[in-house]
Amino acid sequence: MIQTFYRQNKTELLLIKLFDRFHNIQTVSIKPYEKRQEIILETQQEFIPLAEYLKLPKIAIELNKYCELYTTK
Structure with missing residues (x-):
């Protein structure tokens, strides 16, 4: 879906x-x-790059922090 909106x-x-x-990862x-790992992987692969593309580096950093926080648990 993200790719469609991008195109x-x-x-x-x-x-x-x-x-x-951003709300869901919080x-x-x-x-x-298993669902948590799926959400984290999708966030890392699609949403962090999207935040960077949209020139929202603070959002990308926060998303990454949440991914790291819940990957270690």
């Missing part, structure tokens, strides 16, 4: 998806281990 140059939708993920600790 269509739908920046507003990309921002909505990014901030939805609450990822309540998810089962």
Whole structure:
């Protein structure tokens, strides 16, 4: 879905998806281990690069911090 929005140059939708993920990663600790790992991997592969592409380095850093925090648990 992110790739589709990117190709269509739908920046507003990309921002909505990014901030939805930002909220979801903050609450990822309540998810089962396998689902948590899936969310973390997707965040690292898709959403951190998206934040960097959208020139939101602070969001990318925060997403990475949450990924690291919950990867070690």
